[in-house]
Amino acid sequence: RANLGILADWEAELARILLSEGQGHLFENWPPPLNADADKHRFFKQVQKLDASYPGGLRAYISNARKLLQESRDGVNPFDGWTPSVPSGEVLTYGNTAFSRYEAEGVRQANDAAFVLVAGGLGERLGYSGIKVALPSNIVTDASFLQTYVESILALQDASNAVAEDRDDGCQCLPGVCPPQWTSFFPARTVPSGPRRIPFAIMTSDDTHARTQKLLEEHAYFGMDKDQITLIKQEKVACLADNSASLALDPDDKFRILTKPHGHGDVHSLLYSSGLLKDWQAKGVKWILFFQDTNGLIFKAVPSSLGVSATRSYDVNSLAVPRKAKEAIGGITRLTHKDGRKIVINVEYNQLDPMLRSSGYPDGDVNDPSTGFSPYPGNINQLVIKLESYVKELSKTRGLVPEFVNPKYKDSSRTSFKSPTRLESLMQDYPKSLSPSADIGFTVLDVWLGYAPVKNNPEDAAAKLAAGTPPHSATSGEAALYRANCLILRAAGAKVADPRTVRYNDQETEMWPRVVWSPKWALTLADVKAKVRGASVEIAQDAVLILDGPEIYLEAMKLDGALVIRSKEGAKVRVAGLDVRNKGWTFQSIGWQDRREPEELRVRGYKLVKREQKEIEFDKPGEFVVSH
Numbered sequence: 001r002a003n004l005g006i007l008a009d010w011e012a013e014l015a016r017i018l019l020s021e022g023q024g025h026l027f028e029n030w031p032p033p034l035n036a037d038a039d040k041h042r043f044f045k046q047v048q049k050l051d052a053s054y055p056g057g058l059r060a061y062i063s064n065a066r067k068l069l070q071e072s073r074d075g076v077n078p079f080d081g082w083t084p085s086v087p088s089g090e091v092l093t094y095g096n097t098a099f100s101r102y103e104a105e106g107v108r109q110a111n112d113a114a115f116v117l118v119a120g121g122l123g124e125r126l127g128y129s130g131i132k133v134a135l136p137s138n139i140v141t142d143a144s145f146l147q148t149y150v151e152s153i154l155a156l157q158d159a160s161n162a163v164a165e166d167r168d169d170g171c172q173c174l175p176g177v178c179p180p181q182w183t184s185f186f187p188a189r190t191v192p193s194g195p196r197r198i199p200f201a202i203m204t205s206d207d208t209h210a211r212t213q214k215l216l217e218e219h220a221y222f223g224m225d226k227d228q229i230t231l232i233k234q235e236k237v238a239c240l241a242d243n244s245a246s247l248a249l250d251p252d253d254k255f256r257i258l259t260k261p262h263g264h265g266d267v268h269s270l271l272y273s274s275g276l277l278k279d280w281q282a283k284g285v286k287w288i289l290f291f292q293d294t295n296g297l298i299f300k301a302v303p304s305s306l307g308v309s310a311t312r313s314y315d316v317n318s319l320a321v322p323r324k325a326k327e328a329i330g331g332i333t334r335l336t337h338k339d340g341r342k343i344v345i346n347v348e349y350n351q352l353d354p355m356l357r358s359s360g361y362p363d364g365d366v367n368d369p370s371t372g373f374s375p376y377p378g379n380i381n382q383l384v385i386k387l388e389s390y391v392k393e394l395s396k397t398r399g400l401v402p403e404f405v406n407p408k409y410k411d412s413s414r415t416s417f418k419s420p421t422r423l424e425s426l427m428q429d430y431p432k433s434l435s436p437s438a439d440i441g442f443t444v445l446d447v448w449l450g451y452a453p454v455k456n457n458p459e460d461a462a463a464k465l466a467a468g469t470p471p472h473s474a475t476s477g478e479a480a481l482y483r484a485n486c487l488i489l490r491a492a493g494a495k496v497a498d499p500r501t502v503r504y505n506d507q508e509t510e511m512w513p514r515v516v517w518s519p520k521w522a523l524t525l526a527d528v529k530a531k532v533r534g535a536s537v538e539i540a541q542d543a544v545l546i547l548d549g550p551e552i553y554l555e556a557m558k559l560d561g562a563l564v565i566r567s568k569e570g571a572k573v574r575v576a577g578l579d580v581r582n583k584g585w586t587f588q589s590i591g592w593q594d595r596r597e598p599e600e601l602r603v604r605g606y607k608l609v610k611r612e613q614k615e616i617e618f619d620k621p622g623e624f625v626v627s628h
């Protein structure tokens with residue numbers, strides 16, 4: 001205490017909190033007063049930030065940490081008393097009537113939605129030093145993940161505004177003032193909806209914030225209004241040195257507490273504390289869609305999953321895909337407590353195997369031999385949350401979701417750690433604190449349609465592939481995009497050739513014709529069907545097709561080579577009787593370790609070589625027919 005020196009009131013208050021929470025060791029090696037004052041103030045600035053960014057402040061953080069560290073030390077099983085079983089959810093079959101209805105409903109609901117991208121993580125596992133949202137989702141158009149996301153939201157906004165009906169705003173009497181029985185005497189009041197803008201929030205971190213901001217600015221926000229996008233930055237949390245939750249000092253700087261990321265669960269407290277939720281509520285937002293940084297397929301699954309949420313009025317709807325045992329995605333599980341409570345929740349991939357083994361499934365996380373997949377659907381961390389119940393819940397919890405701690409102990413006495421640890425949180429744990437009456441559902445999609453994350457470097461990806469689990473690499477992510485687009489074209493009746501088996505970065509993959517379209521060309525299957533006249537469209541095995549414009553109609557076309565069609569708003573382009581044969585574009589292998597090539601290409605193992613192409617562009621309004 002004697003070493004603290006002259007403090008401002010706010011600093012003295014923070015010092016009192018730390019001392020009363022048993023953190024006196026932080027000041028032990030400080031020089032006497034009037035020495036290193038600037039460093040002492042720097043220390044308190046950091047403490048102030050740590051205190052302000054955690055719901056309930058540092059006191060709450062230390063108290064939560066003590067409890068969780070004690071439980072971890074005692075080996076408390078978080079699933080004690082709970083029995084796992086396979087839950088049942090909405091299983092979508094691509095292209096059937098129910099799917100099409102959900103897609104249409106999702107588009108209708110979209111302008112009552114807001115989107116939230118969690119993008120605070122760095123691509124350490126991927127071996128890419130940039131921010132992951134800047135990576136091209138494919139190298140044929142070079143559109144980055146962020147560009148694809150923003151353009152998809154804008155396309156959804158336009159589509160939703162185009163089908164928006166006037167809204168039923170309830171009866172004309174005063175809610176909460178007039179007796180409810182009066183409502184039947186008054187006609188419902190409809191209000192013109194007017195075009196709406198879909199709000200978009202991006203959670204960044206110190207690692208990604210400046211680069212995300214720069215990427216947006218350099219590309220004029222990819223066409224979105226600047227004030228439609230809000231960046232919310234997550235802060236790191238203090239590291240813990242021991243089981244008493246002593247905050248860990250940086251060994252190289254005794255005026256700095258070591259910090260680490262708290263995980264994507266921070267998104268909830270940030271939405272709450274930033275005031276965004278209240279703002280969105282006032283604007284009439286009903287649904288929030290959360291998604292992750294590198295899934296180039298996700299917007300193909302957005303309309304249908306939003307449609308499911310709205311139709312079933314789910315408070316929380318998690319998107320899932322069939323999961324391979326040991327795949328690094330959580331398993332959606334029904335947990336039933338011996339006292340009768342039930343919950344459908346994600347059990348994270350590192351917990352699923354031990355949880356199953358301790359619950360009477362000695363083989364743990366294994367595939368069901370009859371399907372070749374884990375019986376537990378795989379969580380892809382795309383959540384659709386109903387805003388009304390979310391706001392109510394967050395006003396109680398301030399957005400803090402149940403946390404966990406994962407210390408690496410030095411030995412079996414579990415008394416000291418190999419290195420400082422910290423509390424962590426997961427976005428998908430939000431339903432854990434909801435009341436049992438909440439409507440929590442999940443929607444299972446075909447994996448080809450909705451899930452192709454880019455997470456692993458080529459070596460890890462090849463090892464995963466050899467072990468029978470999906471590689472989730474830049475190579476597989478890009479190939480999945482072409483596959484999805486080709487399968488969608490086939491569903492619309494087009495004749496698309498089978499894929500070729502290729503091998504890049506030691507990963508064998510199926511390479512379909514490289515078909516890419518901009519989100520404004522099509523979002524849903526109905527859009528594709530409206531723009532492609534089925535059997536008269538033929539695409540050969542190594543073809544490349546880029547469609548970039550809202551009104552390009554493929555009526556009769558044969559493509560064996562590369563074709564790019566671009567059109568501006570107002571240009572209606574009918575492709576009728578076009579036969580394109582040229583040398584096309586190919587992918588040329590490059591080595592993962594070949595430092596001459598840029599990182600974004602090395603992670604996928606090939607580069608684009610443009611040999612010959614046909615390019616057609618319409619930049620003026622009007623009707624055009626392309627036949628040669």
Ligand code: UGB
Pocket residue numbers: 118119120121122203205234261262263264291292293294328329330346348349379380381426453455
């Ligand atoms: N992220 C943040 O914004 N902040 C953070 O502090 C950390 C991450 P990872 P992982 O669907 O593929 C998740 O690292 O471990 C962002 C789910 O927990 O990619 O692979 C980050 O930028 C798992 O259940 O997560 O696991 C990224 O956008 C499964 O759903 C996102 O959070 C799996 O993803 C996820 O970060 C999956």
